[in-house]
Ligand SMILES: Nc1ncnc2c1ncn2[C@@H]1O[C@H](COP(=O)(O)OP(=O)(O)OP(=O)(O)O)[C@@H](O)[C@H]1O
C-alpha cells in the first residue's frame with residue numbers, strides 16, 4: 001500500500017542543513033495499522049508528511065498503491081490527497097465553524113457541491129464517531145477527545161484509503177486515549193482502512209498496531225510485528241521504549257548474595273502456551289525450583305501473552321530437562337544475564 005525506497009529528507013534553512021531522514025526503506029501493507037515510534041526530533045512527522053507529499057523527499061521514492069508520488073502532476077496530486085486522510089495532535093479544527101461545518105468544509109474544498117449529500121455524509125460520520133448530538137457545537141465547546149473525534153470524522157469525509165495519525169492521542173488523558181484508539185481500531189476493521197500512526201508511546205503501539213518501526217536519529221533501527229518487537233526488542237532504543245511502557249526502570253538485577261544460585265531465564269508465553277500450567281508441570285516432572293524475578297502479562301492488540309524472568313535452581317541436567325520441555329511445549333526460552341524485562 002505504501003512503499004518508501006531509499007528515502008532521504010534534508011531540510012535547508014539559510015546555509016544550514018539538517019538531514020531529518022536517512023535511507024528509509026519501509027513497506028506498509030494494505031489494511032494494517034502500522035506504527036512508527038521515536039523520540040522527539042527523530043523524524044516521525046517528517047516521515048508521515050512524506051506519505052501525502054506535504055514534504056517532498058530529497059532522494060528516493062515514496063509510492064502509494066503503486067503510484068510514485070513525485071511523478072504526479074499538481075492536478076493528480078490534488079486527486080490523490082483525497083485518498084489520504086490525516087489527523088493531528090492538536091486537532092487543527094477551525095474555531096469559527098461548527099462541528100458539522102468543519103467536516104463539510106473538507107468535502108467542499110475537494111469539489112463536493114450538493115448540500116444535501118454533504119449533510120447526509122456529515123450525519124453518517126458523526127454517527128460513526130459517536131458525536132451525533134454535538135453536530136452544531138463549536139470546537140471550544142468540546143472536550144479534547146470529542147475534538148479528536150471531529151478530526152477523525154473530517155479525515156474520513158472523502159472516503160480515504162489511508163489514514164495518517166500524527167501523535168493523535170498525545171494531548172489526551174489515558175482513558176480518552178484508550179477510547180480514541182479503540183475508535184481507530186474499529187474504523188480499521190469496518191472500513192478496511194490502512195492506518196499509519198506515529199507516537200512516542202509504546203502503549204499506543206501495543207494497543208492498536210499490527211507492525212511497528214522504531215525510528216532514531218532519522219533512521220529505522222528496528223521493524224517487525226508488534227508482538228515480536230515488544231517481546232524481543234533488539235535495539236537499545238526499542239528496549240528503552242518497552243521498559244518505559246512496562247514501568248520497568250527499576251527491575252534490574254536481583255543479583256544480591258542472599259538470592260539462591262541458579263541461571264536466569266526469560267520465558268515468553270504466546271498463543272496456546274498462555275493458557276497452560278506449564279511451569280508447575282515441568283517443576284513436578286523435574287527436580288527444579290523456579291523463583292519468579294519479574295514478569296509482565298497482558299495483551300498485544302488482541303493477542304494475550306506473557307513473559308517472566310525466572311531463576312531456576314537444581315542439578316544442571318534437571319534444569320536442562322525442564323527448560324527443553326518448556327521449549328517443546330512452545331515457550332520461548334532464553335538465558336539472560338539480568339532480569340530487566342526487555
Ligand atoms: N520545516 C523544517 N525545516 C527545518 N528543519 C526541520 C523542519 N521540520 C523538521 N525539521 C527538523 O527535522 C528533524 C525531525 O523533525 P520531525 O518534526 O520530523 O521530528 P518528530 O519525530 O516528529 O519530533 P516530535 O516528536 O517532537 O514531533 C528535527 O531535527 C527538526 O528540527
Ligand SMILES: [Mg+2]
Pocket residue numbers: 044045046
Ligand atoms: Mg512530530
